[in-house]
Amino acid sequence: xxxxxxxxxxxxSLVLVVLLVLGVTQGLAWxxxxxxxxxxxxxxxxxxxxxxxxxxxxxxxxxxxxxxxxDIPWDECDxxxxxxxxxxxxxxxxLGTPLMRVGTRWHLGFEPGWLAxxxxxxxLAAQQAQxxxxxxxxxxx
Numbered sequence: 001x002x003x004x005x006x007x008x009x010x011x012x013s014l015v016l017v018v019l020l021v022l023g024v025t026q027g028l029a030w031x032x033x034x035x036x037x038x039x040x041x042x043x044x045x046x047x048x049x050x051x052x053x054x055x056x057x058x059x060x061x062x063x064x065x066x067x068x069x070x071d072i073p074w075d076e077c078d079x080x081x082x083x084x085x086x087x088x089x090x091x092x093x094x095l096g097t098p099l100m101r102v103g104t105r106w107h108l109g110f111e112p113g114w115l116a117x118x119x120x121x122x123x124l125a126a127q128q129a130q131x132x133x134x135x136x137x138x139x140x141x
Contacts, residue, residue, distance in 0.1 A: 036112045037070045043119035049074040051110075052089045052099040055081075060098045063110035 049067075053060035053076055067074050077085035079097065089099055092106055100107045102118035103125075 033112065036116050037072070039116035040070075040072055040112065040119055043116070043123040044072070047103060047119055047122055049115060049119075050077055050101040051075070052077045052079050052085055052094070052101070053097050054079055057097045059110050063098050066110070066112065 049072070051060065051063055051074055053063075055078065064076075066072075077088070079086045079089040089097075092099060094108050096108065098108075098110050100110065100115065100118075102115060103122035105118040105122065107114050107118065
């Protein structure tokens with residue numbers, strides 16, 4: 001009788017621990033997603049995200065839903081319907097879709113963390129280019 005009670009208690013404890021781990025994991029994923037969205041929105045003004053996609057691409061569908069859910073503007077270029085999009089897509093030798101572009105940076109697949117980093121890097125490069133003295137504005141002859 002005692003061994004049955006011990007097993008039930010152990011099983012309840014195990015279920016409780018598993019549920020706790022799942023809850024913490026989901027909470028961390030939500031927090032990380034929230035931070036990524038904030039980083040993207042902070043560096044997005046003046047920049048564009050372009051997704052080269054196909055209508056049947058599962059990952060493209062997930063990316064569209066994520067962009068809409070987080071109210072992030074993006075441009076979409078359908079490589080099956082638009083010849084110019086297909087030419088650009090093929091020129092990059094991508095093995096599939098989605099192919100993401102931020103400024104001059106390209107990435108195969110949809111990863112919000114990559115988007116945040118690419119937008120930040122492009123934003124910093126633009127700021128440095130604006131603050132660098134040029135021959136037009138330099139006080140030296």
